[in-house]
Amino acid sequence: MLKARDIHKKYGSLEVLKGVDIDINKGEIVSIVGSSGAGKSTLLHILGTLDKPDNGSVALEKVDYHQLSGKKLAAFRNTHIGFVFQFHHLLPEFTALENVCIPGWIAGKKKKDITDRAEHLLEILGIGTRKDNKPQALSGGEQQRVAVARALINNPKIVFADEPTGNLDSVNARELHQLFFDLRKQFDQTFLIVTHNEELAQMSDRVLHMKDGKMLL
Numbered sequence: 749m750l751k752a753r754d755i756h757k758k759y760g761s762l763e764v765l766k767g768v769d770i771d772i773n774k775g776e777i778v779s780i781v782g783s784s785g786a787g788k789s790t791l792l793h794i795l796g797t798l799d800k801p802d803n804g805s806v807a808l809e810k811v812d813y814h815q816l817s818g819k820k821l822a823a824f825r826n827t828h829i830g831f832v833f834q835f836h837h838l839l840p841e842f843t844a845l846e847n848v849c850i851p852g853w854i855a856g857k858k859k860k861d862i863t864d865r866a867e868h869l870l871e872i873l874g875i876g877t878r879k880d881n882k883p884q885a886l887s888g889g890e891q892q893r894v895a896v897a898r899a900l901i902n903n904p905k906i907v908f909a910d911e912p913t914g915n916l917d918s919v920n921a922r923e924l925h926q927l928f929f930d931l932r933k934q935f936d937q938t939f940l941i942v943t944h945n946e947e948l949a950q951m952s953d954r955v956l957h958m959k960d961g962k963m964l965l
């Protein structure tokens with residue numbers, strides 16, 4: 749489903765990615781691990797369209813999306829790619845439900861369909877009763893679940909998660925890990941997760957190890 753070849757990236761004279769290949773199949777939950785500075789987040793940002801590679805290609809179901817630009821790239825990102833970050837980046841003035849709906853509104857889908865799916869996702873994630881609260885009234889774990897629901901609202905082909913549980917205590921982290929697997933079971937959802945969490949890495953279908961800008965075999 750996701751295929752990247754020979755990804756290179758430099759920041760000034762710093763060579764951060766030195767020819768990375770990656771293949772992810774539909775419905776897989778894959779973790780990327782490696783020491784700090786290995787280039788994991790840079791790779792995830794490139795795969796997720798948030799940054800461009802200097803060289804190499806990235807295709808999602810055969811669409812080489814780094815060839816897209818402007819509005820086409822933004823639309824591709826919004827409809828096909830979900831993101832979960834360490835800090836949830838929820839909008840404080842909107843309720844949990846509204847935060848989940850926003851990417852659906854941007855995609856121009858029917859309001860009722862978006863609301864129904866958002867409510868369903870919040871239910872699955874165990875926070876259905878908290879939907880009318882604004883982020884500040886939610887716990888860290890609840891906020892992160894809202895962020896996961898938001899990532900899933902447009903039924904993305906893949907979700908990229910960068911240290912999704914890095915800011916959570918171990919109980920909340922474990923619960924969120926379990927939810928990724930529940931979502932895979934329910935939607936055949938594909939996840940690529942950068943993590944320092946050993947437990948999450950071990951639960952994954954595959955673990956990819958990065959070192960000094962390269963994927964270890």
Ligand SMILES: Nc1ncnc2c1ncn2[C@@H]1O[C@H](COP(=O)(O)OP(=O)(O)OP(=O)(O)O)[C@@H](O)[C@H]1O
Nearest residue numbers: 759760762764782783784785786787788789790791
């Ligand atoms: N925008 C940028 N400009 C300059 N250097 C950058 C930029 N982004 C990342 N780097 C550098 O690239 C290297 C790889 O960073 P990256 O965040 O990808 O590593 P990482 O493996 O995700 O590390 P960590 O586990 O600490 O998050 C680091 O040396 C970092 O300082």
